[in-house]
Amino acid sequence: MIEKMNFLSITGPKADIDRVVNTYLCKYEIHLENALSELTTVESLTPFLEVNPYRDALNSINTIYEELKSPPAASNRSTGIEKALSTVKEIRGQSEQLQQEQTELEEKCSSLEESLRIIRPFRNIDYDISSILHLKYIHFHFGRIEKQYYEKFKKYIYDNLNTIFLKCDEDDQYVWGVYFVPKHEAHKIDAAYSSMHFEKIFVPDNYTGTAQQAFSSVSKQYEDALKHLEAQKQKRQRFLSDRAGDIVSARDTLHQFSRNFDVRKAAACTGNHENFYILCGWMTESDTRAFQADIASDERIFCLVDGEDTTSPEHDPNHQPPTKLKNPKLFKPFEMYVKMYGLPAYGEMDPTWFVAITYSFIFGAMFGDAGQGLLLFIGGFLLYRLKHIDLAGIISCAGVFSTFFGLMFGSIFGFEDVIPALWLRPVDSMTTIPFIGKLNTVFIVAIGFGMGIILLCMVFNIINSLKMHDVEKTWFDTNAVAGLVFYGSAVLCIGLFVSGHAVPGGAVLAIMFGVPLLLIFFKEPLTNLVEKKAEVMPKEKGMFIVQGVFELFEVILSYFSNTLSFVRIGAFAVSHAAMMEVVLMLAGAENGSPNWIVIILGNLFVCAMEGLIVGIQVLRLEYYEMFSRFYKGSGRKFEPFCSRNK
Structure with missing residues (x-):
């Protein structure tokens, strides 16, 4: 069913809006509308413009909250806004300091890693690397050359040049090394090396000792830096873990106050000096009565309830109330199918109960098997209770009717001779129709x-x-x-x-x-x-x-x-029995000693595959053969700014 709605116009002193929202409106579900759009006949309305003072703090604490590995559950006890703001300031300051230290260590590790990458291929040079880097009369270059060019260079060119190439390392593709030339011949010999695709590598002047000593020293520094970085990460994570309760509490408080402050986006101001606010929205009848009783003794708030017929043709269609569904727990999962098609418009019939009954009934008729139906019921029920998945609840209800029709058809896990059919067996039952002949019943x-x-x-x-x-x-x-x-x-x-x-x-x-x-x-x-x-x-x-x-x-x-189109109901009832006959045939049930592994696997396969196909076919019948005849689904969702489910 659809809950009946009332349209409320709430007004009071502009400076009192926060108290009203925090004291009253947070206790009830109200779907706010834009007051400027709704109250078009009221003159001199202006938007309520104020900058949200909690937005920055909320964004900061949200960023910190996302770093928590296992955030604790929110406490029902709310901290004050001043304490929440001071907590955010304190935690943000310490977190930023720890983050800065971590960033510096990450940069250091990155720099050392780059130094290792540069010096690693040249670590076999048994000479002081700093001395090489400070040679005055000898020109040199560190670098690498592809093996194919290195062999050509060594065979045809090297002996004709006034140069020394010191090979340091190699792999499947490259040879690393350093070459030396007299400065007055550097230009010519550099060109020769370049023609052999020699790639120069810049070696910075920050190494001491031999290349091997420099490599070992940098490796030690890199390992120490990694340890310090990991320790810093753990330190920051411990800090966040120790303050997790304060983070969650401050986040919830700021979220509430920020959301409540944003009510201003839907409000309007009126009066010569914009002294009053106006809020408009929809409430259920029960919430409206409770809200009016709550504010009865409050002289600073005035509420007008619109009791006009919102379904009349003369009523403004843009003023159409939102839709809030309220169904028994048994039918609740089937709201998913209704919402997939479209919410009912306010005043339209809610088809949830109709879908719940017809979908389960037709599914059971098409998938009539007492054993498999019982599995669907138990599995769907457990999954719905544990995970609250709507589809699991639908499967559970459908499983009840599958079990019922399985008993009516005398079918249990595909066996047709174990229990008697309370009604008929789909494959065998025939009926004679005048002028047509025999048809499956x-x-x-x-x-x-x-x-x-x-x-x-x-x-x-x-x-x-x-x-x-x-x-x-x-x-x-x-x-x-x-x-x-x-x-x-x-x-x-x-x-x-x-x-x-x-x-x-x-x-x-x-x-x-x-x-x-x-x-x-x-x-x-x-x-x-x-x-x-x-x-x-x-x-x-x-x-x-x-x-x-x-x-x-x-x-x-x-x-x-x-x-x-409804013939498919009977067709699937017959095909289910036929498919299970194939499974029993493959298992050798006709010989009296069936292979139970084949029967179990066959039942699971048929249950999964046919259950999926039947579920889709029944949904097609619901949408195309039923909904299309009476249901529009043009409603809009009831979205309270403060929900009791949050």
């Missing part, structure tokens, strides 16, 4: 069930349309009274025909079928006539007739196709 029952569901959905559409004062949808549409009479008459005639009774005469059939079709054909002119519009018939009468004929043909065809 479950197919006939499925079509009959579908006819009943379609008629019920038409009744729902008429009820919804009456609430919305929609003449066409109530009387002349495909799913209105005209469509109900036509389709109901067709169902009655088919029922009489199948049961062997005489079908009504031609005159009765003409009235039952002809008149409703004419009403559907002329639905637009008839609607204009009832609503007393100036132009009853459209100007292009020829086009109107051609379009009406094609639409009427489509209507009749859709009735037929929508009815046959």
Whole structure:
């Protein structure tokens, strides 16, 4: 069901808004609307503009909170805002200091790692690296050269140049080394090395001793820096862990005050000097009564409750109340399917109960197996209780009906000879239809069930349309009274025909079928006539007739196709039994000594695969064959700025 809403206008002194929000509105769920947009008839309204003083502190504490590995649960005891702000300032200061120290260590590690990367290939040079870097009359370059070019250089060029190349290291691709040349020949020899794709590597002047000593020294410094960095990280994490309770408490307090302060975004100011605020929003009737009783003795707050009919056609559509669903716990999981299609508009029928009953019933009929149904029920129930997953609750309810139909069909884990069928066995049961012959009984029952569901959905559409004062949808549409009479008459005639009774005469059939079709054909002119519009018939009468004929043909065809769509209920009931027969055949059950591993695995496979397919097919029936007839789903969600569930 949809909870009934009241529209509230709350006003008081501008300086008192924080007290009102923190004292009263936080105790109730109110869906706030923009007061400037809602109160268009009130003159001299201005927006309530103030900068949120808690936003920066909240952003800071949120950043720190995200670093907590396992934040504790929020305490019901709220700290004061001043204490929360001082806590944030203190924790932010210490955290930033620890973070700065950590950043400096990270930069040091990065610098040492780069030094190691540079000196590592040259660590075999048994000479003071600093002396090499300070040579005055000898030109040198550290670097690397690809092996293929190194071999060519060594074979064809090296002996002809006045240079010394000291090989230091190599791998599969490169040779590292340093070459020396006299300064007066540096330009020419550098060009020769460059032609061999020698890549120069800059070695900074911060190494002491031999290359090996420099490498060992830097390695030791790097290891020490890594240890210090890890210790610093642990120190900062311990600090955050020790203050986790204060962080969570301050965060919750700041979140509450920041959210409450942001109420100003929806408020408006009025008065000569903007002395008063106005807040507008929707509350449920129960919350409205409690709120009015709460503020009865408070002289600084005034509340006006709008009691007008918000579903009337004269009412502003932009003032349409939000939708808040309230269903029993058994039906609650099925709200997921309703929300997937669209929330019901305020005043429209909430189809949650209808979905819960029909979805579970049809699923059970299509997946009738007492054993597998019981597994679905137990598994879905446990998962729903532990994880609160709506889909698990739906599976659990569907499992109950699967178990029921399994008993009706005499099927348990695919075995058809263990328990007797309380009703029939889908594969074997046949019914003779006059002039048609034998048909599977479950197919006939499925079509009959579908006819009943379609008629019920038409009744729902008429009820919804009456609430919305929609003449066409109530009387002349495909799913209105005209469509109900036509389709109901067709169902009655088919029922009489199948049961062997005489079908009504031609005159009765003409009235039952002809008149409703004419009403559907002329639905637009008839609607204009009832609503007393100036132009009853459209100007292009020829086009109107051609379009009406094609639409009427489509209507009749859709009735037929929508009815046959329910055959899938019987088809899946038969296919389930057939699939389990295959499993039992593979397990060798016919020989009297079945392979129980194959039976268990086969049951699990069929339960998973067919359960998924049946679930999707039932949802398709819900959306396309049922919802499309009576349900719009054009509502908007009730979103309180302060929820009791938070």
